[in-house]
Amino acid sequence: MIRLEHISKTFRVGKNKIEALKDVSLEVNKGEIFGVIGFSGAGKSTLIRCINLLERPTNGKVFVEDRDVLTLNKKDLRKLRRKIGMIFQGYNLLETATVYENIATPLRLEGVSKDEIKQRAEKYLDIVGLTDRRNAFPSQLSGGQKQRVAIARALAHEPEILLSDEATSALDPNTTDAILELLLRVNKELGITIFLITHELNVIQRICDRVAVMENGKVVEQGSVVDVFTRPQQAMTKQFISNEAKFAIPVQLKGELLKTGKLVKLTFLGESSKDPVLATLAKQFDVLPSIIAGGIDQLKDQSVGNLLVHIKGDQSKVETAVKFLHEQDVLVEEVNE
Incomplete structure (x- = not known):
């Protein structure tokens, strides 16, 4: 479904070069939830933005459904991006638009018919449990409700892939649990492949099938969540999943x-x-x-x-x-x- 081959990304800041990604390779299977975990500055956000070319890699190849994304022209890239939904930590909602309009407006800009927009908006508002808030404005919503609107907006494009960029990091634990349950439903019931990045171990534990651990722009370890969680090989991985805190004794x-x-x-x-x-x-x-x-x-x-x-x-x-x-x-x- 998604294949990244030897991805590198270098930013120039003045006269300095910053290597955000260094020879990253990984593969995401159709229908799975794949997580990437790492501390701030590990390169996670740059990596996820390389999938839909919000960031263009300096080197390497990006494949989505066996299509080399880096070779697509602007028209074909726009078509591909319609298959890739994305949700962010900051929600990115239109503050002057209602919940319904936040979902409908992007579809309208794509030229979707009025009847289809209404059908999709109502369908995905129901899926995320916000039908009764369709006429509310973002300022009237909780953080969890705002994220649900953002998820409904992404789903309304009926993508095959959903990218999640730290979507739960600004939420309290109970709201995080509710959003994770929603993502599990989306994955299971709609068959959408989910690629997420996070610094929260519980997110990986709760919903991911496989995980990659990043440090300083590199993937230092990857595998099934069970294997990585129970048999961590790298020091970085052990920092995340070590049971030392649970077993701390004088x-x-x-x-x-x-x-x-x-x-x-x-x-x-x-x-x-x-x-x-x-x-x-x-x-x-x-x-x-x-x-x-x-x-x-x-x-x-x-x-x-x-x-x-x-x-x-x-x-x-x-x-x-x-x-x-x-x-x-x-x-x-x-x-x-």
Whole structure:
């Protein structure tokens, strides 16, 4: 659906060059929700704007449905952009126009018939749950409602791809959840491919199928959300998804626990969460496992359980118990310091 090959983008600021993107390659499959995460300045916004050529790459190729976007003339590029909707953090609504007119005006400028405009506007207002606010002005709406209008406006063009540029970063947690649920519905019910960028881990966890992690203009890691979330390879990725905050315990207590046994972080996926692993340790290896901390993270299609466990007992038995854990369908990380 979308394929970026060795994309680079350099900006000139006075006499200086700024490399916003450095040899970025990734592929988005039709019908999936693909997320890009990174801290501010990582190059995310530049990357998403390269897809519809709001930013033209300095080097590399951009393919949408196997068409080389960079070779299109102005007329064909305009046609392609009609298939690509876009929503922004700042909503970009016309403050002097009603909700209905914010959706209808861009369609009118495209030459869509009056009857078709009315049909589409009503259809997508219903989808985003704002039929009763059709005559309201943006100043009368909450942030979440404004974003819903922006989504309805993008959908009214009936695109095949929806680009989301930090669409939830200005919203409170409850409103963010509601917008994410809406995007999931749009993806599932309308079959629209969604490409989003964010610095919020929960956005990736909740709705994305695959994710790329960006740092300093480069993609440092990418894969399925489950794989990247549970088996991060790069330091940058670990900063985003590390469970250290959940498992923070006083240094003195950690030292005491390490003197009497081992500390291990256990991650349970799918069927492994149903196995009585800790009970087996106590019964089979004559050790005493104690849960120090834990939590559950909800990904799009499954839950991931995390436990910080102290295993106390004879050193050799503890080592055997840890070896047993490594052999199970459980991800094990030993905490040594």
